[in-house]
């Protein structure tokens with residue numbers, strides 16, 4: 006079967022994939038053994054890419070034709086591409102003619118390819134001549150961009166993945182690598198195995214799977230990172246652990262920093278950060294010992310002090326000289342697959358191509374020349390609006406047209422009340438999407454169907470500056486088109502309606518677009534003028550590569566990208582979180598990722614086997630908080646911030662501290678709660694912290710149901726059920742089962758103040774057919790339906806009113822074994838099942854479908870054999886025993902033997918058995 010070499014479209018690790026396909030259909034995917042980022046590995050999300058691209062999925066959820074509607078929220082009507090492109094051009098041209106170029110905006114994504122970005126950027130800045138073009142990288146990497154610029158002089162990540170193998174200390178902060186960058190985390194595991202003396206420090210308010218495996222975990226209070234960093238420097242100075250020669254030769258600004266950190270002794274910091282002083286001292290010593298690599302992500306960036314958190318961390322590298330050397334340096338982990346590429350082409354409102362700045366007149370002139378603008382035509386010097394500013398302008402009526410591509414702002418931006426007001430008020434909203442179910446589609450006037458992974462050509466740059474090719478293995482479904490082509494097609498139409506600036510938009514293919522981008526890097530810090538397209542296909546390359554050969558590490562010579570070549574220490578003051586807790590909002594909420602889901606879940610959410618890991622999005626609270634309030638797991642609660650509220654089930658979690666809470670950012674309404682307050686320098690909003698209140702929510706009408714369905718109807722039924730659920734106070738629907746073998750179905754939970762759509766739900770789940778067993782008590786408002794198949798297996802159930810039986814009924818459905826009792830017996834049963842059956846518990850290994858209960862049972866059985874040869878893991882146990890125990894689990898249950906994403910969870914269960922035995 007032919008295989009096409011490409012790159013994974015999810016996280017910034019940038020793993021190479023080999024896409025198998027036949028007759029225009031993707032049939033499989035495996036890690037590319039030759040790609041330097043992953044050497045053949047993939048995580049649970051990468052490993053299932055082909056399943057998200059299966060025709061049965063595509064047919065149900067993909068956008069395949071341009072769509073338009075007369076009324077927002079009304080029905081879509083198909084239209085031809087020419088008509089759709091003309092309409093975009095006309096509406097944008099009219100808006101510019103009547104209100105000026107800054108009356109239009111572009112909101113793009115770090116998931117676009119470099120070529121897509123380049124064309125949009127040239128369209129906005131070179132033809133419309135507005136800088137109102139920003140991206141979701143503003144929610145993601147912009148604090149890191151600012152941090153690098155302010156300290157190193159340019160947005161250049163100095164370190165590389167291979168440094169993990171050579172580091173003495175790895176300082177992981179604000180990153181749950183084990184879940185968000187799994188294949189890189191596998192490399193960290195390898196490095197620790199090879200060099201057990203290596204120290205891993207994890208700084209995170211939550212005890213994540215990443216934190217649980219660290220040599221030292223600092224569960225600091227949210228937003229106190231700057232204090233921690235300053236205190237670490239304070240200790241290093243006190244103990245003479247800084248590198249004075251390096252500081253003198255290659256930096257400036259140290260005196261001000263030394264003055265600043267004087268007040269931040271470890272003792273003071275211990276109080277502010279809420280961690281033991283000795284742990285701060287230990288972290289500082291290990292950092293100074295080095296070589297030290299730091300890896301960070303949203304826990305630093307998504308903060309109203311995001312830039313300060315970044316610069317105060319980079320300070321530590323500069324003060325110790327742990328930068329530009331093997332095993333050392335700051336390594337910000339990029340979230341999206343091409344957040345880095347977007348920065349290279351200037352895809353933010355203050356940037357221009359080739360790491361140039363809008364604010365710099367020389368840079369503007371250089372770009373005008375590169376783009377071939379006619380003599381006298383200049384780029385706009387007016388600052389563009391950053392992500393949230395675009396939406397604030399729209400809410401104020403200052404934006405006449407908005408073009409959104411490859412991002413889902415109606416879910417992912419903070420302060421959704423404002424975002425939705427903005428989308429409603431903006432007279433013309435174009436959404437360029439690959440999937441119909443994205444929340445933003447409800448607010449669009451026109452939907453342009455985009456080609457997606459495995460269907461488009463271009464390049465992406467990963468966290469270590471490595472440029473990889475993305476290649477088309479199959480044609481896009483229906484009439485979907487590549488993003489850059491859509492932008493170029495509109496640009497040529499706009500050119501006829503706006504004053505011609507001389508910019509050309511007539512590239513024959515993605516390679517031609519890339520060549521134009523390459524030209525813009527010549528002589529810049531990211532110079533790739535020596536690369537060619539064909540060579541990139543054979544070998545992904547790290548920029549800069551002026552002679553075609555990439556560079557692993559930057560600044561090894563101690564010369565930085567500043568005017569005098571010296572790095573600049575920054576001495577930020579500490580500012581606490583933007584919205585401190587108070588009596589009315591006493592809980593500190595943070596948000597973040599799940600292992601097996603990707604953002605708005607338009608792709609990962611189509612797969613039952615990925616949905617099994619997180620299940621129903623919930624508010625995670627410390628178990629003591631549930632006990633204190635007498636709440637049982639799963640009960641619905643209302644979470645409210647100053648901006649809005651959401652209903653969610655509550656779930657106990659040891660990962661969060663008392664008075665803290667966590668909600669997965671995948672939960673559709675989470676950003677009703679979050680704050681629009683942002684870092685004044687990077688303009689990145691504080692998505693990692695909001696003060697909230699949590700109260701019991703008692704909704705009289707409750708419904709839980711699940712059923713197996715025809716595979717080609719699961720996702721359309723899910724969409725129909727979600728639409729029904731919009732009329733309810735609470736609704737959640739997710740796929741169940743296992744691809745590709747099946748069966749597949751849906752599980753759902755609805756709750757409301759008044760009776761909801763019971764009959765419609767039953768019909769969509771096939772629980773209205775003849776032969777379905779029913780029980781109804783209209784007086785008490787309860788109803789039950791059970792469907793049993795010919796082999797006496799449970800095929801579906803619906804509980805309305807009393808839903809206490811839902812837990813075990815779902816287990817019985819999933820187990821697919823013949824019922825031990827007649828189906829009628831299920832109509833009356835309550836919280837306790839009529840017959841005990843082992844529960845599967847939460848899913849741990851998604852590749853082999855192994856649940857926690859099976860693993861615990863296996864560990865328990867082995868523990869009873871303690872003392873016998875080969876059964877010693879039930880006793881005190883040491884690390885060797887743990888390793889042997891893990892190996893046996895892998896051998897017997899196969900869990901953790903494919904992608905490895907569940908290894909941290911398996912190891913935690915193995916470690917946990919010791920505590921349980923004691």
Ligand SMILES: Nc1nc2c(c(=O)[nH]1)N[C@H]1C(S)=C(S)[C@@H](COP(=O)(O)OP(=O)(O)OC[C@H]3O[C@@H](n4cnc5c(=O)[nH]c(N)nc54)[C@H](O)[C@@H]3O)O[C@H]1N2
Pocket residue numbers: 016017145178179180181182184185186208209210211213226227228229230302303304305339340341595596597598599600601602603604693
């Ligand atoms: N599975 C999966 N992987 C992904 C993604 C996905 O959707 N799913 N998305 C990708 C993208 S775009 C991104 S940006 C990355 C994000 O990757 P990460 O940033 O690693 O993931 P998050 O879970 O958002 O947040 C990381 C941690 O920050 C912690 N944190 C909260 N407040 C603070 C604080 O004040 N200080 C510190 N030090 N830590 C704090 C949180 O407890 C959380 O564990 O993941 C990428 N990878």
Ligand SMILES: Nc1nc2c(c(=O)[nH]1)N[C@H]1C(S)=C(S)[C@@H](COP(=O)(O)OP(=O)(O)OC[C@H]3O[C@@H](n4cnc5c(=O)[nH]c(N)nc54)[C@H](O)[C@@H]3O)O[C@H]1N2
Pocket residue numbers: 114115116141142144145146303307340341410411412413414416417418419437438439440443455456457458488596597598603604605606607608670675676679692693
């Ligand atoms: N509360 C909270 N909110 C957050 C975060 C958080 O940690 N907490 N994290 C923030 C961060 S770091 C990020 S990066 C954002 C991510 O937020 P979004 O950018 O909104 O996330 P996605 O769901 O990945 O959106 C990408 C969209 O593009 C569509 N798509 C897929 N492929 C293609 C394609 O090839 N072309 C086009 N045109 N469309 C395509 C997908 O269907 C999807 O709807 O969320 C941010 N929001």
Ligand code: SF4
Pocket residue numbers: 013014015016017018019020043046047048049050051052186187188189
């Ligand atoms: S770690 Fe997983 S999601 Fe990230 S690029 Fe690799 S396979 Fe894709």
Ligand SMILES: [Mo]
Pocket residue numbers: 144145146340341
């Ligand atoms: Mo991100």
